[in-house]
Amino acid sequence: MIPYLARVLVKAVVTLFAIMTVTFIATRFSGNPIDTFLGEGLTTEGRQALIDYFQLDQSLWQQYLAFLRGALSGEFGLSFVDRRPVTEVVAERLWPSAQLLLASIGLTIAISLPLGVLAAVYRKSWIGSAVMVVAFAGYAVPAFVLAIGMILIFSYWLDWLPVVGSSTALHFIMPTIAMSGVLVAALTRFTRNAMLDVLGQDFIRTARAKGLGEMRVVLRHGLGNAAITVISVIGLQIAGLAAAGSVVIESIFSWPGIGQLLVNAAIIRDYPVLQFGVIAVAFAVVAINALTDIAYALADPRIRLGQN
Amino acid sequence: MTPLLSPPLLAVRDLHVTFGQTEAVRGLSFNLHHGETLALVGESGSGKSATALSILRLIEREGGRIAHGSIQLAGKHPSDITTLPAAALRALRGDRIAMIFQEPMTSLNPVMTIGAQLCETLALHRNLRGRPAREAARAALERVKIPEPDRLDQYPHELSGGLRQRVMIAMALICEPEILIADEPTTALDVTTQTEILLLIAGLQEETGMAVLFITHDLGVVSEIADRVVVMKDGTKVEEGRTAEIFSTPMAAYTQELVAATPRLGEGAPPPRTEVEPVLRVEGLTTVFGGAGLFSKGKTTAAVRNVSLTLGRGETLGLVGESGCGKSTLARSIMRLVEPIAGQVELLGCRIDGLSPNALKPHRAKMQMVFQDPYASLNPMMAIRNLVTEPAFLHGMVSRRHRRVMAASLLEKVGLPAEAVDRFPHQFSGGQRQRICIARALSVSPQIIVADEAVSALDVSNARRVTDLMARLQQQEGVAFLFISHDIAVVERVSHRIAVMYQGEIVETGPTAEVLRNPQHAYTKRLLSAVPRFDRLSLSAQQTDHSELRTVDSMPA
Known part of the structure; x- marks a missing residue:
């Protein structure tokens, strides 16, 4: 297990380094920062002072080293708008996003696993078909349609749920459901397929031949093996959500999260925030992937023990 | 030792098992007594596995249904298994009747x-x-003679196939069942491991007095283990009797056919061919695995070590050895499907080792391969006419317009109807598919065909037909075969010369009859002694007269 963990960590660090580098290059090539963020009305002296201050006359390589030095010591510069360190600006937006993400993942797993297992076990009866119809429907409805529909019903007509903000538990209900919709549909189908695969295997027959009850056969022997596939899908989904999936939902519900922050930063060209925001999201994605790899190894002894 | 006089422990009467519209078992009846081993013998599709699964009513989970008949279990709580409610059935499984x-x-x-x-x-x-359970589990592993029984915390992938089968047996016997159903328990194992497992089952049976229902297609195995035999074909019983009698004087035509088709060691090999020009010469071939990953520590294992062999025109060289000995890797290295790290391969006088993929391509047509699994080695989406002519088409030997005609003639060559060109693989049986694979190999008129366990997945009569076909093709077209198999009896029947492989090396080679009659290497001797031979049995067949116990059903129409 130790060599496996070491490998996972090395891969994560290498990926992060590559992302930092690409982010640096991408922002450098997006245009001259002086022109873009200060624009008109700058004297030649003022302009030169800024160029000196930001060391923009240095070679790209020197700038890159300065960027890496800053990154390693945790300095990613000041936001153009707030004049505060971008680390601070991004950090206070991370937690609300993470909360929403965790709530959605929790809801997704709580619904999808049982539904997927049911759909697999009762694949030939109406129960299985019903589950799959619901799953397909969920897959076909875009998150923003679901969100707007819920706002219309539960906030505008019934006036039960708040729309804007993240202060109370009630605030979580609609954004969480809106974000989970597509995920539930996808994960249910994956769970069903993984379970169908596993339930056809020889060791399931062995388990039944021992005299085990169906419940134990399906959950312990079936789901225990299907979990290997399901975990990797969940990992991919969480990573996908962390990367971009929450922007739309956060905008609709004015959720003070990182997705909304990044969209605003891009619109008003607050490059330091954008740059660090991208790095922070990338960091989250890489961390989630590393955790997925570890969970994968925990579920599958062949991975865990096969490396030694 | 007269188990037949006591009332049967398990009585199957007029059993009918259906899968949808098809009837897999049609009116089967037999008895199983305390302490006896009854073998259920037949080809794949004869309904023997369906019968085994019906006894535990696991058949319902496989999509089948017991349509008619009874399965009476005697003993402390006599019951008819076909009508038991689910809970009572589960209490039976693994406790009174276990299965491997x-x-x-x-x-x-x-x-x-x-x-x-x-x-x-x-x-x-x-x-x-808790602890008592662990103690009992340890004891169960000791009973099946697992070396270092401290394996409770290991996972299945850490054990070899033979050890896993021992674990399966330990698991089946842990509650000391009255009946053990063994469904082809040694088919996937090497002959040496097979012998160990058969001895183990026989020993445990003596110890516990359980009854064993042994399902197999291998008559050699039957002769080693069974007291009585039920021969099945197309879901019905064609013959039943004591093992020795079935082998010495098979009464039903089908049994006779089965006994005749079963390869027996010592039946004679084709004589070695003299002064043939070599078509393939392999010198010092070595192939290693591992050590290529970015993060792995460069630990390598040699699957093939310094192998040299030659193959003459129109000759068959049999390559035998247990699974994992490197037979398949050797074949793939010769074909350059994996890259050897050292050695020379000379094909028709041309060195092909080290050639670039493009330079290699024209040579590939001279050497073709037939694989073990006829189900997995044909693309299910392609029509037969395209499948069998694909190599020729890739090598530019046939135009698009003539593929159909070529396919028809290839099919006729391997004994399949020419009309079959428009069908798809799923419409053929395993034996027919293997013929299609051979037709595909023949499409480029190769000098050499490498047959990697090409008949191992087929039952005896189909295997016989395929090896007969190979022999005919060899005579007509002068094809040389590298015939790889773990089944020495089959190898003997087809090979002019034989090479024995052990742990990546060829330990012995020579004319087939000579190597088998007078093996030199210790491994060859061990391999030969492990092969089940039913000719030992037939000698003592007439010692006791049990003719009143024999029944012969007429062959189904």
Whole structure:
């Protein structure tokens, strides 16, 4: 297990380094920062002072080293708008996003696993078909349609749920459901397929031949093996959500999260925030992937023990 | 030792099993007595596995249904299994009747430890948990003679196939069942491991007095283990009797056919060919695996070590050895499907080792391969006419317009109707598919065909037909075969010369008859002694007269 963990960590660090580098290059090539963020009305002296201050006359390589030095010591510069360190600006937006993400993942797993297992076990009866119809429907409805529909019903007509903000538990209900919709549909189908695969295997027959009850056969022997596939899908989904999936939902519900922050930063060209925001999201994605790899190894002894 | 006089432990009467519209078992009846081993013999599709699964009513989970008949279990709580409610049925499974399966590699749960899987049964039927359960599990592993029985915390993937089958047996016997159903338990194992497992089952049976229902297609195995035999064909019983009698004087035509088709060691090999020009010469071939990954520590294992061999025109060289000995890797290295790290391969006088893929391409047409699994080696989406002519088409030997005509003539060559060109692989049986694979290899008129376990997945009569076809093709077209198999009896029947492979090296080679009659290497001797031979049995067949116990059913129309 130790060599496996070491490998996972090395891969994560290498990926992060590559992302930092690409982010640096991408922002450098997006245009001259002086022109873009200060624009008109700058004297030649003022302009030169800024160029000196930001060391923009240095070679790209020197700038890159300065960027890496800053990154390693945790300095990613000041936001153009707030004049505060971008680390601070991004950090206070991370937690609300993470909360929403965790709530959605929790809801997704709580619904999808049982539904997927049911759909697999009762694949030939109406129960299985019903589950799959619901799953397909969920897959076909875009998150923003679901969100707007819920706002219309539960906030505008019934006036039960708040729309804007993240202060109370009630605030979580609609954004969480809106974000989970597509995920539930996808994960249910994956769970069903993984379970169908596993339930056809020889060791399931062995388990039944021992005299085990169906419940134990399906959950312990079936789901225990299907979990290997399901975990990797969940990992991919969480990573996908962390990367971009929450922007739309956060905008609709004015959720003070990182997705909304990044969209605003891009619109008003607050490059330091954008740059660090991208790095922070990338960091989250890489961390989630590393955790997925570890969970994968925990579920599958062949991975865990096969490396030694 | 007169188990037949006591009332049967298990009585199957007029059993009918259906899968949808098709009837897999049609009116089968037999008795199983205390302490006896009854072999259920037949080809694939004869309904023997369906019968085995019906006894535990697992057939319902495989999509089948017991349509008619009774399965009476005697003993303390006599019952008819066909009408038992689910809970009573579960109490029976694993406790009074246990089952082991063909595939030890896939029959154990890969994510649970051996210990957890053993203890599960104990908790269920004996209400044993914690330390006493672990003790009992350890004892069960000791009983099946697993070396270092401290394997409770290991996972199945850490054990070899033979060890896994031992674990399966330990698991089946942990509650001391009255009946053990063994469904082809040694088919996936090497001959040496097979012998060990058969001895183990026989020993445990003597110890516990359980009855064994042994399902197999291998008459050699039957002769080693069974007291009585039920021969099945197309879901019905064609003959039943004592093992020795079935072998010495098979009464039903089908049994006679089966006995005749079964390869026996010592039946004679084709004589070695003299002064043939070599078509393939391999010198010092070595192939290693591992060590290529970015993060792996460069640990390599040599699968093939310094192998040299020659193959003459129109000759068959049999390559034998147990699984994992490097036979297939050697074949793939010769074909350049994997890259050897050292050695020379000379094909028709041309060195092909080290050639670039493009330079190699014209040479590939001279050497073709037929694989073990006829189900997996044909693309299910392609029509037969395209499948069998694909190599020729890729090598530019046939135009698009003539593929159909070529396919028809190839099919006729391998004994299939020419009209079959428009069908798809799923419309053929395993034996027919293997013929299609051979037709595909023939499409480029190769000098050499490498047959990697090409008949291992087929039952005896189909295997016989395929090897006969190979012999005919060899005579007509002068094809040389590298015939790879773990089944020495089959190798003997087809090979002019034989090479024995052990742990990546060729330890012995020579004319087939000579090597088999007078083996030099210790491994060859061990391999030969492990082969089941039913000719030993037939000599003592007439010692006791049990003719009143024999029944012969007429062959189904």
